[in-house]
Amino acid sequence: MSTVTGAVRTAESTPVLARTLTVVVIGSIMAVLDVTIVNVAIHPLATAFGAPLATIQWVATAYTLAVAAVIPMAAWAMGRFGGKRTYLTALALFIGGSAATALAWNIETLVLFRVVQGLGAGLLMPVGMAMVIRAADRERMGRAMAVLGIPVLIGPVSGPVLGGWLIDAASWHWIFLINLPVGVVALVLAARLLRSDVTRQARRLDVPGLLMLSPGLALLIYGLSTGGERGDVTTPGALLPAVAGLLLIAGFVARGLTARHPLLHLRLFRNRTFAAGIATMTLFPAGYFGSMLLTPMYYQTTRALTATESGLLGIPLAIAVGVSMQIATRRIDKASPRVTIVSGIVVAALGLSLFGAQLGPDTPYWRLCAAMLVMGAGVGMVMMPANATATRTLAPDDVPSGSTTLNIASQIGTSIGTALMSVVLASSVAGATDLSQRAAAFQHTYWWAVTLLALAGVPALLLPRRRRSAGASTPASESRPRSAPVDPENAAPVEGR
Incomplete structure (x- = not known):
């Protein structure tokens, strides 16, 4: 403590x-x-x-x-x-x-x-x-x-x-x-x-919005989780809840753009930095946490390790993520957000590629841990730095809505990633008859996770290239929505591109 x-x-x-x-x-x-x-x-x-x-x-x-x-x-x-x-x-x-x-x-x-x-x-x-x-x-x-x-x-x-x-x-x-x-x-x-x-502000709770968004998220995540467990998202038990969830979320978005006091301020997406941060924090967790589902399964089913042994092999990754995150997130106050986060995505994708490329029934553990160290260094350069960059330009009144939206995006991305990895692995491992074929099935699935990590680099390219000084002018694309004027005494400095 x-x-x-x-x-x-x-x-x-x-x-x-x-x-x-x-x-x-x-x-x-x-x-x-x-x-x-x-x-x-x-x-x-x-x-x-x-x-x-x-x-x-x-x-x-x-x-x-x-x-x-x-x-x-x-x-x-x-x-x-x-x-x-x-x-x-x-x-x-x-x-x-x-x-x-x-x-x-x-x-x-x-x-x-x-x-x-x-x-x-x-x-x-x-x-x-x-x-x-x-x-x-x-x-x-x-x-x-x-x-x-x-x-x-x-x-x-x-x-x-x-x-x-x-x-x-x-x-x-x-x-x-x-x-x-x-x-x-x-x-x-x-x-x-x-x-x-x-x-x-003591505004009333947007009950219709809540009744659409909360059940919508729960149904979507339930459908994705069920599809992942069964290895098939097209079964009625998985597809119907997921589609119903998407329809409810779509209804919430439509209401959020027109309601006078919406549950979440969706007009914050007009802020390019915030929108790019949300997109990055949806795609990157999908690839990262999706891959984290695969790793202990590979160790336990292909390498016959216990849960404790597979947990111990995950320590190098966790340490690399923590150390890199501390360094990168502290540096984000002075460094270029775009360069830092895009570089982290590249490093993370490279590390996961190295891990997946050498998977086999008897790959030395030190080589797998070394690849995870590389991946962890990249992950630490993305997660918290992206959160800090996305929320820095928000006015104080918009911070609760912005942080809530970031957490929702991360939850959805994680659920999509884990469900996708489960489905791909189930279909790939179905015909495996020996350990080599099982390892090849994991290898194939990891490339999907690498693809999701790489896709996160697209919205990350829209993040600010450099920090502006506090007195710099605000680009129009970064300005706050007119519906919620900025308090001049509490306004956050705006980042440039």
Whole structure:
């Protein structure tokens, strides 16, 4: 805990920002650890509850659907109740859901309480990010986002190992109970350190928009997840929910462009930097997280490794991502966003290509880890720097809507990527009769992930080429929509191209 606080104080200058970052980083560590721990506990949970794997998968799927359903409410909740109260509510939901999940007595209650956890987690990241962006000096946005990326380093490195140890040394209950001490610390610090913000606008909730977007996202992600599990997105059980979700989202977009007080300000897409950042943060997570689905499956099914062993082999990637992210995101305040992010995409695609090209039934592990180190260096140059660049030009009143939209885009991209990888792998491995053919099937699937990473470079080319000084004029294409005028005292400096 002191390490997190020290990093915050070293990186940032204002007391309000330092306090906000301390709280948000601890809360994010808890949420990221939970996801990475549960991912390695699926098989043990199936054994403990005597349930088939397809049923146990709902422990993860229900959580994801709850996250997707509640994210659209983040911007409205911050405007109506304030960031501090919304964040405290999110922490309480996550802590309460964790305690209840640890006490689950059958698979039905386990899934139900995971939904409660997901409702809290869906608010933690967009609300936390919005509070950090509001508190940050725009000239130091990169350094603030670098500190916000600390959980990305800690979670993937320690989560799988910690989860495996808790299950082996204690029981499955502890993979959820471990959230309680961290959550209580975050809750107490949030109550004491976060500033009680005055709500900027008490506008009514766009109920029709919410009733279209939240179910739409849940249905789309459910359809994609179901198609991925079955290896076929054209089955009625996968295709119909996905199409219904897309239609609801399309209806939300149409309403959002015409409603007086929409749930999310879609006119922010007129801002070229924001639009390019959203597109980048949809395509890149699709390729990155899609590939992360494949790697442990390759190690466990083709190389016969245990879940703990495959988790340990993922540590070099996680360290490379964390270190690169800290360096690149701090440098984004002075470096060219376009050059940094496009270079990161190229490096990430190169590293994943090297990994996929040498896959085989007996490829030395050090060569695979070396390729993942290259990929991780590239990933760290893209994720948080793209978030910082996309949100830097937003006015304070638009920050909650912008951060919420970024989180929605990332969720959709991740779901599309994992579903696509699952479908391609299922079709490729169907005719495999030996380990060499199985490795070739994984190799073929990885090229799809590389393609998604490369496609992210197209919108990234539209990001600003350089930073403008605070007094520089604002290009028309970067200007804020007329419907929401900029507060001259709080306007963010605008980046040039």
